[in-house]
Amino acid sequence: MEITEIIKDNYTMLNVSGRLDSTTATDFEKALLNLLDLQKENVVCFKELKYISSSGLRVLLVAAKKLSTTGKKLTISAMQDHIKEVFDISGFTELFNILPENPYE
Amino acid sequence: MLNILKNELTLESSTDHLSEVRNFVEVNGIKVGLNKQTIAHISLAVDEACTNIIKHAYSNDLTKKIKIKIKTSENKFTVIITDSGKHFDPNKVPEPNIEKIQKMKKGGGLGMFLMKKLMDEVHYNPKANGNELILIKNYN
Numbered sequence: 001m002e003i004t005e006i007i008k009d010n011y012t013m014l015n016v017s018g019r020l021d022s023t024t025a026t027d028f029e030k031a032l033l034n035l036l037d038l039q040k041e042n043v044v045c046f047k048e049l050k051y052i053s054s055s056g057l058r059v060l061l062v063a064a065k066k067l068s069t070t071g072k073k074l075t076i077s078a079m080q081d082h083i084k085e086v087f088d089i090s091g092f093t094e095l096f097n098i099l100p101e102n103p104y105e
Numbered sequence: 106m107l108n109i110l111k112n113e114l115t116l117e118s119s120t121d122h123l124s125e126v127r128n129f130v131e132v133n134g135i136k137v138g139l140n141k142q143t144i145a146h147i148s149l150a151v152d153e154a155c156t157n158i159i160k161h162a163y164s165n166d167l168t169k170k171i172k173i174k175i176k177t178s179e180n181k182f183t184v185i186i187t188d189s190g191k192h193f194d195p196n197k198v199p200e201p202n203i204e205k206i207q208k209m210k211k212g213g214g215l216g217m218f219l220m221k222k223l224m225d226e227v228h229y230n231p232k233a234n235g236n237e238l239i240l241i242k243n244y245n
Contacts, residue, residue: 022120022156051127053152054216082145089222090215 003031006104011041013104017048020056029059036063040072045102047078052086064095077102112176118159118169118188123152126173130184133175139182139244147182147242150223153216154186154195154238162190162236182242189235195220196229 001024006013012035020028036042044060046052060076067074077099079087087093114129116122127148134144155171163169169190176183198217221227226241 019124021123021152022160023123051149053149053156054219055156058215082142085142086149086219090219 001027003028005031005035007035007038008104010039011043011104012036012039013043013045013102015045015048017050019051020049020059021051021053022055025053025055025059028056029062032059032063033066036066036072036074041075042067042073043075043077043102043104045077045105046080046083047102047105049080049083052083054090057086057090057092060092060096073097075099075103078105112174114173116155116171116173117167118163118165118171119167120156120159123155126155127152129173130175133177134182137177137182137244143182143242143244146223147184147240150220150240150242151184151186153220154184154240157193157195157216157220158186158188158190158236162188162193164191166190180243180245182244184240186238186240187232187235192231193236194229194231195227195238 001016001018001020004015006015014032014035016028032044063074075097078101079098084093087098112133114126116126130148130151131144134147151173158171159165169188172187174185176185195217198214220240224240225243226239228239230237230239
């Protein structure tokens with residue numbers, strides 16, 4: 001898994017590529033939680049993400065809980081179909097603001 | 106260290122080996138002509154089962170071993186996962202619904218929930234010194 005952070009004046013973005021499983025979820029969690037402190041608008045781009053397990057989903061849940069008391073926003077964007085399917089099966093599609101494309105690309 | 110036979114894989118109890126586990130499922134799935142989506146479902150279910158063993162049955166003890174065996178028949182792809190850890194029945198993990206997931210602090214039970222959604226059958230057999238988990242996917 002590789003993570004690229006983009007920090008702008010009005011938003012932050014995390015581009016995540018590769019495989020997000022129980023080996024890599026800790027690094028993703030650190031990167032995401034650090035970034036959430038910076039801006040009101042936060043985007044996770046999964047365009048290059050090839051695989052996600054419940055360990056990756058759990059990180060998003062932790063982030064959503066952290067944001068719920070702050071009024072900040074987390075958007076998940078550009079998921080490939082097989083990643084979106086995991087979101088659908090797990091019920092996560094209903095929990096997050098999901099966009100088919102990256103709004104800042 | 107991995108020990109791969111044709112349809113059997115023994116691995117050390119570490120999440121570092123999960124990509125090899127998924128690869129092992131993929132190779133066997135391709136061999137019997139499963140489509141990409143079905144292979145992805147089985148790979149994820151086996152990943153979740155192994156992650157659960159590593160974290161819960163073995164409490165991250167790297168010296169322990171997990172054995173994965175794949176059996177295929179005309180329309181069933183069966184994965185048998187055995188470990189020598191603490192007894193853990195995935196069927197006793199309560200299924201989270203959306204409301205529960207929202208309330209959960211860490212999303213506990215999510216892996217088991219996904220595993221059961223992705224497979225057609227999940228059977229658990231407690232053994233004298235460990236666990237046996239049987240995951241079955243039907244295909245045409």
